[in-house]
Amino acid sequence: MRKSIISISFLIYIFCILPYSTSMAYEESQYDVVYKSEIYEVRHYKDRLVVEVVSRNDDSSFRKLFKYISGQNNKSQEIKMTVPVTQGEKDNGYYMQFYLPSKFTKENAPIPTNSDVKISTIEEGFFAVIEYSGRASDNNFFKHKEILNKKLLEDKVIIKGPPIRATYNGPFTLPMMRRNEAMFKVEWSK
Template sequence: MRKQMFYLWGIVGLSVFVGLTWTVTAFAGYESAEYEVVEKDGNIEIRKYPDLTLVSTNSETDSEGKDGSFMRLFSYISGANESAQKIAMTTPVFMERGSADTKATMGFVVPQDVATAGVPKPQGEGVSINKRKGGRFAVIRFSGRMNAELVKSQEFKLRNWMQSRELEGEKTSESAGYDPPFTPGPLRRNEVLIRLKEMTPPESTSSSSVTD
């Protein structure tokens, strides 16, 4: 009996290992949004992002796509667009938290080749194509299942780090997830991003000479 239990747990352990390996390998093959690391300090980075094209939809806070937002975007890349074009999945999924005037949104990054050739218009309701302006971002990376409390605590750490470096950022933030929903918390790659305000160069002073 004990031998059978040992054998059973061995199969379960192997299945979990294979599943996790497949997850990591599958997502490693996806195109990811490009960025340049300007500075790195542990799990915090200053990154420079180019302009990105996103296919976006409204999302309920902390729903992790369970409100239908993920499937609306997945339907778009599966062919629910004017060209019936299948578009490759990319990482990360950007999530921008709502405010008093705006709703929370979830967005997939459109692959560079599709963005260059022309992004097909969505056919499904509630889906739109938007531009994410490039720039410098302070980014903190962390694991776990993303929720409001975890994101808030990581944003607090990131803003404290920014303050120590005398970096000024926007009041709003966004989060990014790189893994499918069934990925265990400790193996997840999550990020909070805060756009840094552009530094205004000092005004140049010109000297003039007075001649008699």
């Protein structure tokens, strides 16, 4: 009986607690919450440095970005993973972005050796964000993006760009423990 309790406790730790706590160990983009409603919050982010891939086929984007942080750069330097990973539409294609740790600037960030991987700056601004759990599927994202879009229209908040998908957890995190977000860049002066 005692062995089965220990076994169950170990499984709960491995499949529920560890994946959640692991995602929290990654550096996250810093922001200030300037407004909070029942549905969404508005955050102010300062300039952030990202590596990104823009393509028509986003299946290879993650692999290219992962290779960059794994040392496929001019310094052969491994770079710690950060959260979130963001995706959206850009230049008649789709982008995926990894945020670089805050210690990097455009001047000291390793230069990608793959020409598809670019370093760029996301300029400071306000973003309306709705958080949700579950899988980071298209259906789940579109559902929450529409909820956020509708509420922003009701609240007369001006949307300044296309929707952004942000994911915080790896594929082995249980769906109910995952943190996902849909966001829009917005005009904010309240």
